[in-house]
Amino acid sequence: NAGVTQTPKFQVLKTGQSMTLQCAQDMNHNSMYWYRQDPGMGLRLIYYSASEGTTDKGEVPNGYNVSRLNKREFSLRLESAAPSQTSVYFCASSESNRVQPQHFGDGTRLSIL
Amino acid sequence: TQLLEQSPQFLSIQEGENLTVYCNSSSVFSSLQWYRQEPGEGPVLLVTVVTGGEVKKLKRLTFQFGDARKDSSLHITAAQPGDTGLYLCAGASGGGADGLTFGKGTHLIIQP
Numbered sequence: 001n002a003g004v005t006q007t008p009k010f011q012v013l014k015t016g017q018s019m020t021l022q023c024a025q026d027m028n029h030n031s032m033y034w035y036r037q038d039p040g041m042g043l044r045l046i047y048y049s050a051s052e053g054t055t056d057k058g059e060v061p062n063g064y065n066v067s068r069l070n071k072r073e074f075s076l077r078l079e080s081a082a083p084s085q086t087s088v089y090f091c092a093s094s095e096s097n098r099v100q101p102q103h104f105g106d107g108t109r110l111s112i113l
Numbered sequence: 114t115q116l117l118e119q120s121p122q123f124l125s126i127q128e129g130e131n132l133t134v135y136c137n138s139s140s141v142f143s144s145l146q147w148y149r150q151e152p153g154e155g156p157v158l159l160v161t162v163v164t165g166g167e168v169k170k171l172k173r174l175t176f177q178f179g180d181a182r183k184d185s186s187l188h189i190t191a192a193q194p195g196d197t198g199l200y201l202c203a204g205a206s207g208g209g210a211d212g213l214t215f216g217k218g219t220h221l222i223i224q225p
Contacts, residue, residue: 004155033212042201043156045212058212090155101146102213104155 002026006091006105013081013112021076021108023091031094032074033058033102034066036087043090049074081112116140117204119216126192127224134187134219136202143205145178145185146213150199192223 007022025032030051035043035058045058047066055066063085065077074093078085089108094100118137126132136145144163148156160169162178162185169176173196175188189196199220203213 035212035215040217042217043203043213043215048212092155101158101161102156104157106153106155 004091004093004103004105006089006108008108009106010109011111013078013110015082015112017081019078019081019110021078021089021091021110022073023075023105024073025091025093025103026072027093027095027103028071029093029103030071030096031100032068033092033094034064034074034076035090035092036060037090037107038087046076046089083112086110086112117202117214117216119200119202119219121219122217123220123222125222125224128193129191132189132192132221134189134200134202134221135184136186136216137184138204139183140204140206141182142214143182145182146203146205147176147185147187148201148203150201150218156201192221194223194225197221197223 004025013019033048034046036046037043044060046060046064047058049055049068052068052071055068067075090104092102092104094102120135144161146161147159149159150156160176162176165180165182167178173190177186199218201218202216205213
């Protein structure tokens, strides 16, 4: 089973460029999340989608947009990338809108020059 | 904003030793999860504790949730090199799918 699949695995952008990070899960989960992980900061929630058709801001949403395309897919878009957005981005999913174990993808390593 | 403080941040010990990692907060959590993360991979769930005072064991790993549901600990007995990794605690405030609050993690190295 693939679980949570993120693409791409690595990306280098120039300041001001735009990009969409893709995430898909095959576990029929209702809730999906985007986190960023920075050294010394742990994982911080960017946006989440409790169910298909809904999205909400997390702790650090500025500079990002999301789309819950369908139940399987949840994308994260950087409209105008900034060096401060250099990070490792993780997508996660959970079964329902009650607290459930979250299943993580292997991350997208993004560098903004 | 709920915060989770993990300690220590870094720990390097010899194979066979015991260790404890702590996760503390001033906030109450409805549940707390422990994850382990290896380089280049996403976090993988180890355990979820829900009830205050709850103790769960996973082979040589013992997890405890504080009575007041504000803190948790992870104890490893007879550590092995395969235990090396980043250990993360994460708390849920409960109710909605508003994600988890993560601690900053404990980098654990077990030397042969």
